[in-house]
Amino acid sequence: MSPPARTDLDELRARLDRVDAELVALAAQRQEIVSTIGRLKQGVGRQVRDFRRERQVLDHVRRRAGETGLDPDLAEDLLKRLIDASLARQEQERGQRSARGRGQQALVIGGAGRLGGWLADFLDNQGFNVRLADPVLADEPDQGRYRDWRSAPSSLDLTVIACPIAASAEIIEALAERRQAGLVLEVASVKSGLIDTLRRAAANGLNICALHPMFGPDTRLLAGRNVLLMDVGCAGAVQAARALFDDTMAELHEVDIEHHDRLMALVLGLSHALNIAFFSALAESGLPAAELNAAASTTFARQLAVARNVAAENPNLYFEIQSLNRHGQWSRQLLADAIASLSSAVDESRPEAFVEAMVKGRRYLEELG
Incomplete structure (x- = not known):
């Protein structure tokens, strides 16, 4: 068999390019429809994720793929990626519309780190005015950037401690000493050396909750992701921390800090x-x-x-x-x-x-x- 003529190959590649462009355009169109659905769901108080509907969509796509000669597994994989992107978009837009943090001031200590940066973006998406403090940052108060967290304004609604574990105890003690107002979240991966400090700070009036996001800073979609909450003596702080995730699909679990x-x-x-x-x-x-x-x-x-x-x-x-x-x-x-x-x-x-x-x-x- 003779190889295809160059003009035939070029035409086929041009057709493939057009199909690829149509696929991208259809995916973008799907995302716009998803945004509209998300607004309607939020307006009537419905959750973002509907597992029954997802299963119906995937079953329908598998049947349709079989009818057209496409591998059903390939079709399902494509739709799962699109569904994840849709959920991530709805989750982000729901947080923006809720404007939970509108008009509120937040400081992320350790904000130049990967987790600190994720938390800063998460709070910014909810409308908080977010400032960052980290020893690696240049002092730019007009940009909300501070090398030393003590230089940041103390009038805060939320303070997040996302710094190395070894430094967290000293910061908690300093916040308690200056009677920091607002909610304080401590997000270290290990709590052993902080338990007494956390409880002492809470007993002295600091509205603090220990929290542990069980996912990495590359996470976009919180569906199925675990967030651990620990009461160190301020039940109200736990509820306030929980409320920050109300517009997400994260799985929230309260655990004993000793465990x-x-x-x-x-x-x-x-x-x-x-x-x-x-x-x-x-x-x-x-x-x-x-x-x-x-x-x-x-x-x-x-x-x-x-x-x-x-x-x-x-x-x-x-x-x-x-x-x-x-x-x-x-x-x-x-x-x-x-x-x-x-x-x-x-x-x-x-x-x-x-x-x-x-x-x-x-x-x-x-x-x-």
Whole structure:
């Protein structure tokens, strides 16, 4: 068979370009319709997300794809991406329309950091007049930027402490000493060294709540994302913190602050340690990452993707999460024991022990559905 003529190939590529342009235009049109739907939902007090409707849309798209000869999985994947973008847009616009923070003053201490920056944008979207304080910033009071948070105006409705864990206690104490008005949120990943300071500050009149967003600063859509709230002696502060997320789809959970770090030793500490051990072992193997990736199985590719994300994170923050959590050694010992048990079962040719470990893990995870 002779190759297609150049003019035929050019025409086909031109047609493909036109189809791609139409797809983009239709996606933009869909987003405009989504915005209108979001305004109507908010007007009648309905939630942003309707799982039943989403399932109907995806089922319809799969049927339509089958009728047209398109892979139904591809069609569903495309629509899921569009639905996520739609939800993110509705969530953002709902926050803007609520104007919860309109006319209110907020200060984010540690605002030049990644999480601090996310929180600043989150509050700005709700109408707060947001100022940032961070040692890496140049003093520009007219731009709301301060190197030292003490230089910022003290007349605030909301203060967020999003600085390194080790510095948080001193800031909380200073805020309590100057009887800072308004709501104060502390967002450290580890609470062990802050519990007494937080409770003492609350007892002295500081309207403070401990909060922990369980997602990274690249997050756009809060649907399915967890936010942990901890009462340190100010029930009203917890309710005020909860209200900040009323117009989002975040999952809010109140936890005992004494229990928080035991949870984090597994949720953060163990998962971080596992991935650091994984990519450290690969680095010591002597085999290039590209060679391993070229031979990757489905499981390896998924694990590698998670490990790459962990490797790109702030190593100093990750060290603090390991070292400052009083339950950290416990979680790392669990990991070491599990690896030792696995190695023993294989090295000693005890398949029954290996199978038992997998069955035990499967049963443990079954409650997730």
